[in-house]
Amino acid sequence: MEYQVTWFVLWGVLWAVYFMLDGFDLGVGMLMNFIARSDGEKRLVINTIGPFWDGNEVWLITAGGATFAAFPTTYAYMFSYLYPALLIILFALIFRGVAFEFRGKGEGDKWKRSWDIAIFAGSSLPALLFGVAFGNIFRGLPIDASGYHGTLFSLLNPFGLLSGVFFVMMFLQHGALWLSIKTDGEVRARAEKASSGLLYPVIFTAVIFLTATAFPSKFYDNFAKAPLLVAVPMLAVLGFAAAKFMTARGKWKGAFFASCASIIAVMATGMISLYPNLIPSSIDPAHSLTIFNSSSSPYTLKIMTIVALLFVPVVIAYQFWVYRVLKGRLTVEGVVRDKHSY
Amino acid sequence: MDALMLARLQFAVTCLFHFIFVPLTLGLSVMVAVMETLYVRRGEEKYLRMTKFWGKLFLINFALGVVTGITMEFQFGMNWAEYSKYVGDIFGAPLAIEATVAFFLESTFIGLWVFSWEKVSKKMHATFIWLVAFGTNMSALWILLANAWMQKPVGYVLRNGRAEMSDFGALVFNPYGWLKFLHTNLSGYVIAAFFVMGISAYHLLKKNETEFFRASFRIAAVFGFISSLGVAMVGDLNGQEVARYQPAKFAAMESHWETRKGAPMALLQVPLESEERNAVELIKIPKMLSILATHDPHAEIKGLKDIPKEDRPPVTITFFSFRIMVGLGTLFILLSGIALYLSLRNRLEGKTLFLRILLYSIPLPYIAAQLGWIVAEVGRQPWIVYGLMRTKDAISRNVSAGQVLVSLLLFTFFYGILGVVDIYLMYKFGKKGPEPLSLKAEV
Structure with a gap:
C-alpha cells in the first residue's frame, strides 16, 4: 500500500509541476495578441517561451x-x-506547438495572423478545459455500475466552468509575470501593468473557487480529518496576496515565484481533497476510482518508483540549468536581429 | 462502419502520420550532430553552414513529430480503454519511462540548442544536439519495446483479471524489441540520408552551392549506404523472429497457404484471399521461404490453411505491404551504393539522370517505413496483443461510433492541413539553400 500512496503523491506532483511550468507559457500564449502590438513585439513575446514550452x-x-x-x-x-x-x-496543443515553429517561416501577413489565432486558441482552450476537467474530477464524475453518464456539456456545469475560469485567470497572471521578468521596453511595461491588474481578479476567483468547492462535494472532508492541512489552501491565497505585495514593489521575480507556489498549492489542495480517490463518483461512492482499486501491481509500482527517483531529479536539475543558461531579458531589437529566434 | 473499425482506422491514421516525422528526426538529428561535430573538430565554416541549413529543416520536421506524439499517448486511454486496463500494468511502464528518460531530454535540449548559439562554447553547443539525438533515439527504443510487447508478450503473469508485470528485465531485453529498434531506427537513418541526398542532388543539378552540397551529399551517402545494408540485415533477423513467434503473420506476409517442408518462394505472386490460394505464382525459388524463415532449407513452414480463420490477419494488404517494402529496401542499397561510389570518386556532377532519380527518390524510404508499420500492425491482427488479447475486446466501451467518427474526421482534416503546411515549408527552405554565414540578419 505504501507504493500506492507514493504514486498518488508523485501523480499530484507531476500535474502540479506541469501546471506551474506550462501555466506561464499558456498564459503568455493567451496574452500575446493583447500585450504585443507590432510583429516585432509578438516575436519578442513568443521568444520568451520559445526555448521552454516544449x-x-x-x-x-x-x-x-x-x-x-x-x-x-x-x-x-x-x-x-x-x-x-x-x-x-489535443488539437489545441498540436496547433499551438506548430504555430511557434511555423509562424516566422511563411510569407505574408495572413500567414502570421492565422498562426496568431492558433496561438491564442491553442493556449486558452487547454487552460480552460484543464480547469474544467480537474474541477469535475475534484467534484466527482457521474459513474455507477453501468459506466459513465456524463457528456462534454455536463462537464460544463457551473462548478466546472468556475474552475475553468479560475485556471485561465491563474495562468494569465502567471504568464504576465513571466513576461514582466523576461522582456524589456513597452512590452514589459504592458506586462507589468497586466500582472498587477490581474491579481485582484485572480485572488477573487481563488476565494470563490475554494469556497464553492465546499458545496458540491466532500471536498473538505479530508481537511476536517486533519485540520492542519487547511494551511495548504490558505497558502494558495497567501501566495497570490504575496505576489500582489511584490508587484506593488516592483519585485517581479519574487512575484513570479509566489505565483508558482500558489499554483502548486492549488493543485495540492485539490489532491488532498481527492485522497484516496483519483476519480470520485458523484452518484455512487462504491464506483469511485481510488489509488487502491485502480493501481498497478506492487511489483510495477516498485519498478516505476525506482525509475522516478532516479530520473525525475535529473530532469529537474537539467531543466533548472537550462533556465539558468537562458536567463535575462529579451528585447524586440535583439529578437529581430537574431537569426535563430522564432 | 462500427466503433471498432473506426477506432482502428483512427489509430492507423494518427500513427502513420506521426511516423512521417519521427524517422526523419531519428536520422537527421544524428547527421546534424555529426556536421556540428565536424565543425567543432575542423573549424571549417562549411560545416557550420551545413549544421544550420539541415538543422532548420530538422526543426520544421521536429515540431510536427513532437505534437503528433501526444496524440499517440492519449489515444490508448481514449479509444482503447479496455486494452489500457487489461495490460496497463506492464504496457504503461515503458511509455512512462520513455517520457521520463528520453522525451524530456530531447525536448529540453532542442530548445536550448536553438537558442544558445551565442551563449555557450562551440563544444557545449554540439553536445546539446548530441543529447537531442540520443534522447530521440532512446525515445524510439522505449516505444518499440512497448510495441514489441504487443507482438511478443513477455515477462507477465495473468493475475487479478489482467496481465501484470512479473519480470521487468524480460520486457527490457525482449529480443523482438531490440531487433525492432535497430530495424526502425536504421530505416529512419535511410530516410534522412535519402532526404539529404535528394535535396543535395537538386542543388547540384542547379549548380547551386556545389561545394556545400557535394560535402552534404557525401556524409549522407556514407550514412545511407551503411544504414540501407543494416536495415536489410536486421530485417532478415526480424523476419526470423516473426516466423518463430508469429507464424500467422509470417504466412500472411508471404501469402503462404499450405504447410510444407522446404517451402519455395515465388518472386511474382498475387494472393487470392477469398479462395485461399494465390492467383499467380511465378519464378519459384526452391526452399527459399524455409531459408528466409529459419536459415534451414528443410524447415517446415506453417500455411494459412492450418491456422483457424478467426486467427488469420488480412493477407492481401500484409503481403503487398511486405513485398513492396522489401523491394524498396533492396533498391535503397543499390541507389545508395552507386551514390557513395560516385561521391567518393567525385563523379557526381555529370550524372544528371542519377541525380534526378535521387531527387525523386525522397518519398520512397518514407513509403517503405509506412508499409513496414502496416506489416507489423495489420499482420498482428486479429490480436492487439499477440495470442493474449483480441483487438475487438480492447476498445473503450463508453465511446460511441459517432464520437470516434467525428474525431477521425477531425484528425484527418487537421493533420491534412498540417501535412500540407509542413511540405510547403520543407520545400521552401530546402529549395532556398543555405544562407550566407552571419549570425545576425541585416537590419
Whole structure:
C-alpha cells in the first residue's frame, strides 16, 4: 500500500509541476495578441517561451504516462470518459506547438495572423478545459455500475466552468509575470501593468473557487480529518496576496515565484481533497476510482518508483540549468536581429 | 462502419502520420550532430553552414513529430480503454519511462540548442544536439519495446483479471524489441540520408552551392549506404523472429497457404484471399521461404490453411505491404551504393539522370517505413496483443461510433492541413539553400 500512496503523491506532483511550468507559457500564449502590438513585439513575446514550452509540455506527457503505468484503470477511464474535452485539448496543443515553429517561416501577413489565432486558441482552450476537467474530477464524475453518464456539456456545469475560469485567470497572471521578468521596453511595461491588474481578479476567483468547492462535494472532508492541512489552501491565497505585495514593489521575480507556489498549492489542495480517490463518483461512492482499486501491481509500482527517483531529479536539475543558461531579458531589437529566434 | 473499425482506422491514421516525422528526426538529428561535430573538430565554416541549413529543416520536421506524439499517448486511454486496463500494468511502464528518460531530454535540449548559439562554447553547443539525438533515439527504443510487447508478450503473469508485470528485465531485453529498434531506427537513418541526398542532388543539378552540397551529399551517402545494408540485415533477423513467434503473420506476409517442408518462394505472386490460394505464382525459388524463415532449407513452414480463420490477419494488404517494402529496401542499397561510389570518386556532377532519380527518390524510404508499420500492425491482427488479447475486446466501451467518427474526421482534416503546411515549408527552405554565414540578419 505504501507504493500506492507514493504514486498518488508523485501523480499530484507531476500535474502540479506541469501546471506551474506550462501555466506561464499558456498564459503568455493567451496574452500575446493583447500585450504585443507590432510583429516585432509578438516575436519578442513568443521568444520568451520559445526555448521552454516544449520541455514544459513533457510534464503533461509524463503525467499521462505515469497515470497509465501506475493507475492503468484510472488512465483508461479518465481518458475515455473525458474523450471530447481531451480531443479539443489535443488539437489545441498540436496547433499551438506548430504555430511557434511555423509562424516566422511563411510569407505574408495572413500567414502570421492565422498562426496568431492558433496561438491564442491553442493556449486558452487547454487552460480552460484543464480547469474544467480537474474541477469535475475534484467534484466527482457521474459513474455507477453501468459506466459513465456524463457528456462534454455536463462537464460544463457551473462548478466546472468556475474552475475553468479560475485556471485561465491563474495562468494569465502567471504568464504576465513571466513576461514582466523576461522582456524589456513597452512590452514589459504592458506586462507589468497586466500582472498587477490581474491579481485582484485572480485572488477573487481563488476565494470563490475554494469556497464553492465546499458545496458540491466532500471536498473538505479530508481537511476536517486533519485540520492542519487547511494551511495548504490558505497558502494558495497567501501566495497570490504575496505576489500582489511584490508587484506593488516592483519585485517581479519574487512575484513570479509566489505565483508558482500558489499554483502548486492549488493543485495540492485539490489532491488532498481527492485522497484516496483519483476519480470520485458523484452518484455512487462504491464506483469511485481510488489509488487502491485502480493501481498497478506492487511489483510495477516498485519498478516505476525506482525509475522516478532516479530520473525525475535529473530532469529537474537539467531543466533548472537550462533556465539558468537562458536567463535575462529579451528585447524586440535583439529578437529581430537574431537569426535563430522564432 | 462500427466503433471498432473506426477506432482502428483512427489509430492507423494518427500513427502513420506521426511516423512521417519521427524517422526523419531519428536520422537527421544524428547527421546534424555529426556536421556540428565536424565543425567543432575542423573549424571549417562549411560545416557550420551545413549544421544550420539541415538543422532548420530538422526543426520544421521536429515540431510536427513532437505534437503528433501526444496524440499517440492519449489515444490508448481514449479509444482503447479496455486494452489500457487489461495490460496497463506492464504496457504503461515503458511509455512512462520513455517520457521520463528520453522525451524530456530531447525536448529540453532542442530548445536550448536553438537558442544558445551565442551563449555557450562551440563544444557545449554540439553536445546539446548530441543529447537531442540520443534522447530521440532512446525515445524510439522505449516505444518499440512497448510495441514489441504487443507482438511478443513477455515477462507477465495473468493475475487479478489482467496481465501484470512479473519480470521487468524480460520486457527490457525482449529480443523482438531490440531487433525492432535497430530495424526502425536504421530505416529512419535511410530516410534522412535519402532526404539529404535528394535535396543535395537538386542543388547540384542547379549548380547551386556545389561545394556545400557535394560535402552534404557525401556524409549522407556514407550514412545511407551503411544504414540501407543494416536495415536489410536486421530485417532478415526480424523476419526470423516473426516466423518463430508469429507464424500467422509470417504466412500472411508471404501469402503462404499450405504447410510444407522446404517451402519455395515465388518472386511474382498475387494472393487470392477469398479462395485461399494465390492467383499467380511465378519464378519459384526452391526452399527459399524455409531459408528466409529459419536459415534451414528443410524447415517446415506453417500455411494459412492450418491456422483457424478467426486467427488469420488480412493477407492481401500484409503481403503487398511486405513485398513492396522489401523491394524498396533492396533498391535503397543499390541507389545508395552507386551514390557513395560516385561521391567518393567525385563523379557526381555529370550524372544528371542519377541525380534526378535521387531527387525523386525522397518519398520512397518514407513509403517503405509506412508499409513496414502496416506489416507489423495489420499482420498482428486479429490480436492487439499477440495470442493474449483480441483487438475487438480492447476498445473503450463508453465511446460511441459517432464520437470516434467525428474525431477521425477531425484528425484527418487537421493533420491534412498540417501535412500540407509542413511540405510547403520543407520545400521552401530546402529549395532556398543555405544562407550566407552571419549570425545576425541585416537590419
